[in-house]
Amino acid sequence: MSIAAFAEQAVTSADKTFLQLRVDIVEGAIPAGSKLSETELSTKYQVSRAVIREAINRLESCHLVERKANVGARIVSLTPEGLIQLYQVREALEGMAARLAAKNMSDEEIADLTALLDNHFQTVKDGESYYQEAGDLDFHYRIILGSKNQHLIEVLVNGIYHLIRMYRVQLGMAGPRVTTAFDEHKHVVQAIANRDEELAEMLMRRHILYSKNNIERKLLQS
């Protein structure tokens, strides 16, 4: 499973606390906008304040919390504009990722990706749409990794994707569009298989743009 490749292993205590806190924030166990008290968290997680501070610092570099000197840290507040801006960055970066993937992925990786899509197609056809989000993630992650660009990978995987997931969970949005998105995935993979960098980027950008428009529509409804 290629997603398992991202399972960051926590060696130090601060690592564990950071990962735990990130889950709690992204999944909404700690509500958005709330204050992160160091003393409070240190008793809650049974670690020293230094560990909590380090964890909070890392959360800040993920843009999940904002910190003000001598005041403290708050979880970022979610706004529709914030999500739109996030998708704009995502469009630019994943578009470039698709372009680079078309250039840099090995034939074997492309074959794997194609197989993944076929597999995905079966589950969609069988109506098991609950696998859909994991499949979508796997698709995007493989292309991001396929870019072989460390900066791109870092920003997307460790930064933007957690934020997007936080928005998804907390704004109560369902997973991505199921049926139409699949065709878009297929076309992107075809472009990559054809080593057509230009088209791969264009299709990926359009795919994410559609996703953004879809989200905007849902946001306006509620």
Place this chain on the structure above:
Amino acid sequence: MSIAAFAEQAVTSADKTFLQLRVDIVEGAIPAGSKLSETELSTKYQVSRAVIREAINRLESCHLVERKANVGARIVSLTPEGLIQLYQVREALEGMAARLAAKNMSDEEIADLTALLDNHFQTVKDGESYYQEAGDLDFHYRIILGSKNQHLIEVLVNGIYHLIRMYRVQLGMAGPRVTTAFDEHKHVVQAIANRDEELAEMLMRRHILYSKNNIERKLLQS
């Protein structure tokens, strides 16, 4: 001066140490690839190890240093591939920034930007090419800010630009190309003034791509 808007003010001791360390790293006072010993730095900068640790953590989130658990932190090592990859990310992000700037900049901001370019043109015509790098920075910063996209601004201003500067200084590259770059800037601004998002993005991407090609050529020479 719009660049002054980025002068992050250090309130805490960790802030000052972070900013100082960042300068020392980017400007090469501490050589690339070298180890950052916490005890050593704490005596050198006359602050406690906790402060140093926090500063190093922030440097890590800027991708200026890499840290391994129970081992320590090292300044990132510079490779030609790394610089290329950095420019790929920059191309994607600043392209999007130009697109958004064409949409979101106010008429007044655009007028200021045009004035800046005219000013810049005078200095270039007078042969004062030593002002060129600051002018180039100002141009790019205004467009990035003009995007009004917080994520974009954060990643570019606090992340990528420091790394690029580090590469410039340490690989001994001169500032950006002087004469041809000016025309490219002019065309980007015209596209923004015309609110032509598509063209603004395309021209900005091309501008950065040229820059990248120029750098690649220089790297191969040496």
Place this chain on the structure above:
DNA sequence: GTTAGAAATGATGTCGACAATATAGGGGTT
């Protein structure tokens, strides 16, 4: 009653010391 200022409270920032881990060096064996 309102406001300005000062004390009290609680938080974050900083520090030095201890614990746990990685690395280097020495001693012994094959």
Place this chain on the structure above:
DNA sequence: AACCCCTATATTGTCGACATCATTTCTAAC
């Protein structure tokens, strides 16, 4: 001589205590 293991050393990770700052609350003056 090469290799492994054990010890010594130095570095990082973690902790609790103190200093410093922001905020709240009380008091006093107008």
